[in-house]
């Protein structure tokens with residue numbers, strides 16, 4: 718359990734991707750991201766990932782650490798200048814076998830899923846982002862054998878040392894999930910902590926993070942960064958209620974989002990430019 722109302726949030730890409738093409742909810746628009754950072758500046762204390770893992774005070778504002786998975790180029794070009802405005806630290810988890818390429822582990826969407834090159838990762842570090850490991854080939858650690866997980870972690874650490882001059886301390890499981898076997902390998906490889914997505918905390922090598930998605934309005938964002946979200950989200954009564962309402966709620970959210978996306982598309986057409 719993370720101490721003291723502390724939440725580690727995770728984003729993927731920042732920018733626009735039409736709803737019907739963003740099946741994995743990877744794209745948070747620049748406007749939403751800006752608004753969310755503004756809210757954090759007012760109502761939360763943003764800390765480094767390192768500090769988020771240490772015990773803080775239960776008084777004062779809830780603490781939030783910001784992370785990005787996959788090292789999309791939009792994190793460097795769009796998110797970094799906004800983070801800089803607020804002086805917020807953030808961590809980027811990079812899949813080292815994909816540097817300078819595009820996300821090809823998901824089905825193609827036509828949206829911008831370019832991944833930072835080695836040079837861009839160095840630039841990210843130079844402007845204050847911290848680069849850590851997202852493995853090498855973006856394999857599914859929940860399904861990987863122990864030797865596969867070990868080899869992927871080893872490759873990733875070797876390349877990160879070449880690129881940024883140090884081995885990673887932290888690791889984010891590709892696809893956000895793990896197995897007890899892969900958590901054991903992550904611990905044995907010397908990583909201090911490893912992170913999942915939208916799962917309960919299960920110790921240092923399966924720390925839960927909360928994903929921020931394009932579906933999150935300001936109220937949901939507040940709830941997700943309140944420090945109480947995970948303990949409520951994974952409590953037994955909530956799980957039971959959630960399993961009953963999740964179908965209708967997802968349907969409503971997707972309709973709302975499709976309507977909003979339609980408006981954004983119209984807007985883009987009106988302005989005669991492509992997003």
Ligand SMILES: [Zn+2]
Nearest residue numbers: 786787891892
């Ligand atoms: Zn990933």
